[in-house]
Amino acid sequence: MPSASVNYRTLLRTSGAWAFFLPSAVGRLGIAMTGVGIVWLVHARTGSYAAAGLVTGGFAVADAVAGPQIGRLVDRFGQTRVLPCTLGAHSAAVALLLTGVLPDLAAGVCVGATLPQLGALSAARWSALLSDERAAALPTAFALEALANGVSYLAGPALVSALGAAGRPSAGVLLAAALVVGGGLALAAQRRTTPPLTDRAERHRAGRALLRSAFLRQAALGLTLGVFFGATQVSVTAYAVGRGTPDAAAPLYFASNCTSLVGSWAYGAWRHGGSPRHHQAAAAACLTLTSLPLIFLDTPLAIGTTLALTGLAVPVLLILTSVLTQSSVPRVVLTQAFTWGNSASAAGSAAAAAVAGRVVDASGAHGGFGVAAGAAVAMTVLALGGLRDSSAAEGERP
Template identity: 30%
Template sequence: MAGYRDLLRTPGVGRMIVSQLTARFPSGMTSLAVLLHVEQQTGSYGAAGLVLAATSVGQAVAGPVTSRWMGVWGMRRVLSLTTSVCVLALLALGLLPLNLAGYMAFGMLAGLSTPPIQSAVRTIYPKLVNSSQLTPLFSLDASLQEIIWILAPVVITLVSTQVGTAEGLLLVAIIMVLGCGWFISAPELGRVRIPRSRRKLGKVLAKPPVLLATVIGFLLIGACSAVEVGVVANFDHGSLEAGIVLAVFAVGSLVGGLSFGHIPIGPWAIARRMLIVTVGLALTMVVLNIFWLGGALLLAGLGVAPALAVLFAITTASVKFSETAEAFGWAGTGQLIGAASGSAIAGFLVDGTGGPQGAYLAAALFAIVGVIVAVSCVRFLPDLRHRDPSPYPDTEPVSTITPT
């Protein structure tokens, strides 16, 4: 913890971490707020699911594009524009009398305009700290984001069920304005400029570590989403037991990230951490009571934030600085698709088997494939134990005036 205290004393680090967590807090609220509101207005969970699908598609498509825009127009302009549009779309969802097509249209608009906060802050991090502090910083970031997934669903559920679903969406919009405004106003955004990328959109995926980080992130988040479906199916919908077990899962990730964040990252790091997740998720199929599931998910959680930290680090270390935002945009898209795929597959298996075991099996299989991919592709993963994990500098010809 002394290392993390020193890290937080570095000028700008604490402000960046807290402001970006505040700006990203709505990401843990939006899906549930939209689900509850659309279901209440239409009386159909199917309709609500279609709106959520439209929102997710928008987020997945926009991630790499808006992240890349930051190198063209600057971080503040892109973040201000996307925040404004997203807030207006959320207000329209909450306040306008819409039919299903209208809800889907504004849901997709909200997804397309989701501010690329993650890409921005993870592009700024290498400019705030020295190379020896970068891996612990990524680990701290991955750990503290669990606070969002612990608190945000509780907050939005309380507001939407006790006050109103429109008020829930209004709260999401208010927090987005305040959080993104705080992040955008940070002086670090003015001091860090992302160079314009000279390569075509998507070319960054030709780098094996970036592609692997995207694929493994898809599998890791797919596993987490599948197990969440299993826990909800295991207990009554909205029950206290389900909330407790999922909170334990998030706490395990928080503890794991803080405990293992200082460990140097070698080529086998992601495989070892994914193995921890796999073992924990496999144990969920043994006994279905709250104590066993809590223990199994606590173990699985110990590997989640450390695994994400490795994915962040190998992405940063494998690209030029001008490509970091787009690379993280693709990683975010992979994780969004993983979340949707994991939830959908787990849901079908729960219906097909008549119980949560199908979802737990899906979660374990996602994680097992993640281990297999990490092991089989280990030769493509960088060894960061004895090298600077910062992105490569951008170089280009410099015009000079020579005497004639």
């Protein structure tokens, strides 16, 4: 395995790479803070976690529904035209939430519907920048994206929670919006790396690629990965509370998050031999094997160790889903394809949280871990189906 610093350093030396990656990483830190910031703000106003959860749920659903539509506009008109408009609308929505002009639920929906898809925009730029003979570097680029997301979701909620606990929930929401808008505007200013636009007829023909089995399989993998996330989060919390040690939930989450960063880093550093589809099937099988013991393990050390092992496989699946999405659709609809993948994952996570909650109420935390393990099995089946599809396609070539 080569040095990770060499691989990532070489990648970021690509002309224009730093200029768009850094602003998108800053903006994604703000995105990671937004949902938790809404929880703190609404709870401070109402004193009700139920109200806070309702508003945050409306925010998440609006983000999942509107994200692909924003991606479609970006593919049609370009990042430099659509992103400033989206950021302006997002700023107005956050102002409505902070001032209380609209009911909290309506304002939360507006904030989610205008949230810019900075991760998808950055991934689309990497795809355009690393085309043709440099395409072999794309797995490393997407690993770097996964690292940025991992750091954001590790640090962002902690930062906004610290502000909320200090009695300044509005400051947390305002800081999140400032990072999103500042990072987004800096990204929009980088015109040199913006993916090129195409004519309407080509976009119409390319749009059909979003209905092909190769892309739908990756979207389904994103959905099941979201189910795994949602079920695991509910089950870890239920496990810690059920043992009478609710404080144990934080270290269990921390163990999984830290190994996810290690998994992202290691995969990006590895010289990728073999097919991404084979890597995806292997990663899904590893996730299944490491998640199944959660159904019957009981000690905190065993649960924590197993969660840490699952954390190694999850980022590899995220990276490979991006790689195979990029290869399964034309570039003219790539931003939309990435946002559909993100929305599928968000929908899966939200649905799993509800389903796993019912299962946990009925059979305890281990039942919830069973839902997560079932999602891992479904991912393995989907990934193995992808191997059959690619073999059939190879056989049909002259």
